[in-house]
Structure formats: C-alpha cells, structure tokens
Amino acid sequence: MEILIPIIILGVMGAAFGVLLGFAAKAFRVEKDERIEQVGELLAGANCGGCGYAGCSAYAEALCKGVANLSDCPSTKDDAKEKIAEILGVSAGSANPKVAKVMCKGNCDNAVMMCEYEGITDCIAASRYGGGDKTCSYGCIGYGTCVDVCQFDAIRVDDHVAYVDPKKCVGCGACVDICPQHTIQLVDASQRTFVKCMSHAKGAAMKNICSAGCIGCKICEKSCPKQAITVTENLASINYDLCINCGICASKCPKKIIHFVRPDGTRPYHDQPQA
Numbered sequence: 462m463e464i465l466i467p468i469i470i471l472g473v474m475g476a477a478f479g480v481l482l483g484f485a486a487k488a489f490r491v492e493k494d495e496r497i498e499q500v501g502e503l504l505a506g507a508n509c510g511g512c513g514y515a516g517c518s519a520y521a522e523a524l525c526k527g528v529a530n531l532s533d534c535p536s537t538k539d540d541a542k543e544k545i546a547e548i549l550g551v552s553a554g555s556a557n558p559k560v561a562k563v564m565c566k567g568n569c570d571n572a573v574m575m576c577e578y579e580g581i582t583d584c585i586a587a588s589r590y591g592g593g594d595k596t597c598s599y600g601c602i603g604y605g606t607c608v609d610v611c612q613f614d615a616i617r618v619d620d621h622v623a624y625v626d627p628k629k630c631v632g633c634g635a636c637v638d639i640c641p642q643h644t645i646q647l648v649d650a651s652q653r654t655f656v657k658c659m660s661h662a663k664g665a666a667m668k669n670i671c672s673a674g675c676i677g678c679k680i681c682e683k684s685c686p687k688q689a690i691t692v693t694e695n696l697a698s699i700n701y702d703l704c705i706n707c708g709i710c711a712s713k714c715p716k717k718i719i720h721f722v723r724p725d726g727t728r729p730y731h732d733q734p735q736a
C-alpha cells in the first residue's frame with residue numbers, strides 16, 4: 462500500500478493535468494487562416510518589400526486579414542492576382558504598372574570629373590565622402606548600389622551611369638529607396654517622356670558640370686501645348702497627369718536631355734546635344 466498510494470496520487474494528478482492542458486489548448490488555440498498558405502504560394506516570392514510589408518508571407522497574411530490590397534504588390538503577375546482574388550472573394554482590381562527611371566544622363570562623355578575616387582565603390586559611401594568623382598552633386602554617382610538591391614536583374618551601370626531595363630523592372634521601388642541622390646523615380650509604365658536631369662545648377666555653370674544637363678532655358682516650357690512641363694529653380698520637370706507624350710519638348714530641347722520614346726519603342730530625338 463505504501464507504494465500503491467503514491468502511484469494512484471501521481472496517476473490522478475497526471476490525469477488532472479492532462480485535462481487542464483487539453484482545456485488550455487482549446488481555450489488559447491490560435492486559429493490559422495488556411496488561405497494564408499494558399500495565397501503565399503501564388504505570390505511572386507521575391508520578398509522585395511514593394512508592397513510595404515517585410516516579405517511575401519507578411520503580405521499574404523495582411524491580404525487575408527483585409528488590410529492590404531492586391532494592387533500593392535508590383536511583382537505578382539495578373540493571372541496569379543486573379544487566382545488570389547478568387548480565394549479571398551474580392552476583386553483583383555487594376556493598377557497602373559510602375560517602372561523605375563534614372564533621371565540622369567551623366568555618363569563619362571557628358572559629366573565632368575572632379576577627381577579620381579578611390580574609396581569604397583558604393584553610392585551611399587561615396588555620397589558621404591564628397592559625392593564620388595563627378596562634379597555634379599545631383600546626378601547618378603554610378604557605383605551600382607541600385608544594381609545590388611535589384612532582385613530582378615533590371616538595372617545595370619554602363620559608362621558610369623545606371624540604366625533600368627523596363628522589360629525586367631517590376632516597380633518594387635528597392636532602387637528608389639537605396640539611391641542617395643534620389644535620381645531614380647517610379648513612374649507609370651505608359652509614360653514615355655522624361656527629363657533626364659536632376660541638377661539645379663544655373664545654365665551658365667552647367668557647362669562646367671555636365672554637357673547633358675538642363676540649362677533652364679524654358680524652351681520646353683514655352684513649346685508644350687498642354688503646359689505639362691515647367692522650369693523651376695533652373696530645372697525642367699514634367700507633370701505626368703498633363704503630359705500627352707507628344708514629344709514636342711524633346712524635339713525642342715537644345716541639350717537633348719528630354720527622353721522621349723515613340724509607342725513603337727524608337728527614339729527620334731537622341732542625337733548629340735548642341736554646344
């Protein structure tokens with residue numbers, strides 16, 4: 462009996478604890494939405510952060526909770542979004558696709574170099590140490606930090622200035638966020654006219670900085686039939702809501718820094734700038 466009684470007590474205690482644990486498991490159980498995994502499998506899986514969430518898993522959870530929109534993701538294809546919409550019972554919606562554009566033409570032929578930079582070949586590091594080797598303090602530094610963060614192989618650095626391949630770009634904005642010069646912008650993919658300069662230097666001083674820089678002459682502003690382009694602080698800028706992509710400003714620009722592409726993909730005004 463001295464051995465049996467402790468065994469019985471332990472057995473009763475074990476049963477009691479088992480019942481309590483079972484009750485606690487049911488009482489504090491966290492219901493998992495099965496749709497999260499289904500939605501996650503349909504997302505691009507790039508974890509680019511373009512949606513504003515830490516990754517695709519967090520975005521999938523936000524979609525299922527109804528606090529995020531399908532249009533927030535720039536990477537997921539439209540057919541996948543339609544399948545996700547069916548799972549969630551919502552409308553896939555429509556959003557104008559975005560692409561990144563580098564607003565600078567300061568390559569080695571155009572930009573005036575002020576020194577031979579020998580520091581860390583990183584745009585952020587160079588911006589903190591004199592801004593690299595170009596005289597222009599506004600343009601692309603050209604050391605490829607944007608290339609490093611692009612998960613879609615859409616950016617390259619050629620002749621000391623970055624270029625974006627619109628066919629590969631998904632508009633995630635990673636390059637926009639990392640660029641210390643803010644020369645990369647997200648624009649509607651349908652937009653075909655851009656001012657490829659960010660400098661506010663006066664026209665007289667521009668020749669000592671870059672031969673492909675805006676001189677603030679206002680010829681583009683005067684020639685635009687929709688008043689979509691204005692010159693402020695020596696720099697032309699386009700109001701994309703008003704721009705009809707007629708290309709007149711590009712044809713009139715004496716420095717040829719307005720980038721215009723026809724619907725067929727050709728560029729009629731890409732000759733060398735006037736002196």
